[in-house]
Amino acid sequence: MSLKEYFEKTKGVGILSTADEKGNVDAAVYATPHVLEEGTVAFIMRQRLSHYNVTRNPKACYLFMENSPGYEGKRLYLTRIKEEKNSEELMKLRRRHTQVTPGENLYLVTFSVDEVLPLLCKEDLC
Template sequence: MKLSEYFENTPGRGIMATADADGHVGIAVYARPHFIDEETVAFIMADKLMHKNLQSNPQAAYLFMEDKERYVGKRLYLTKIKEEKDKALIDQIRRKDKCPVYRVYKDSLRYLVYFHIDKVLPLIGEKK
């Protein structure tokens, strides 16, 4: 199964982690990635700590845990490629029906941040 299909069809929760240039770490709940292709994903990010950290350190990690009783999921290791503030594009790709914070934050500053997928590992253990 392609990684994009996995994320499109698998229910679960995501966590994004970033660190600033000094190594101070931030972590936050994030929706599933938007796949541009099998090597590139994008996340809609608020003008908050995760986005701020990426301005000085392009590395990020995304952990996805499936909605199961056992620990199953994926870990994505990412490098920021670019970002944009195109509100129309962000509104177009946003999963409005699945995003509980959409109504609260829909008018705030958002960024569409693109990442290269450097490595994919299972949630538990290392196979690569």
């Protein structure tokens, strides 16, 4: 199953972990990523700590835990490749149209998917 199909069909909770240039780590709850094409995903970010961190350190990890018995899910290891501010593409991709404060910027941050691992590995090398 492709990442696009997986995230369209699977319900769960996602956590995006980022770190700044000094290695200070942050973790935040995020919706499922927008799979733009296989190997590329995007998140819509507000101007908060996760966005600050990925502008200084392009590496991130998205952990997704399925709403199912046991510990099923995926870990996506990511590298930021571009971002758009308040773009038309961002507005098209928004799933929930929560209110944006006047003057607040939204960012469509695109990542390459470097590696996909299961939430829990069944092998020693995972």
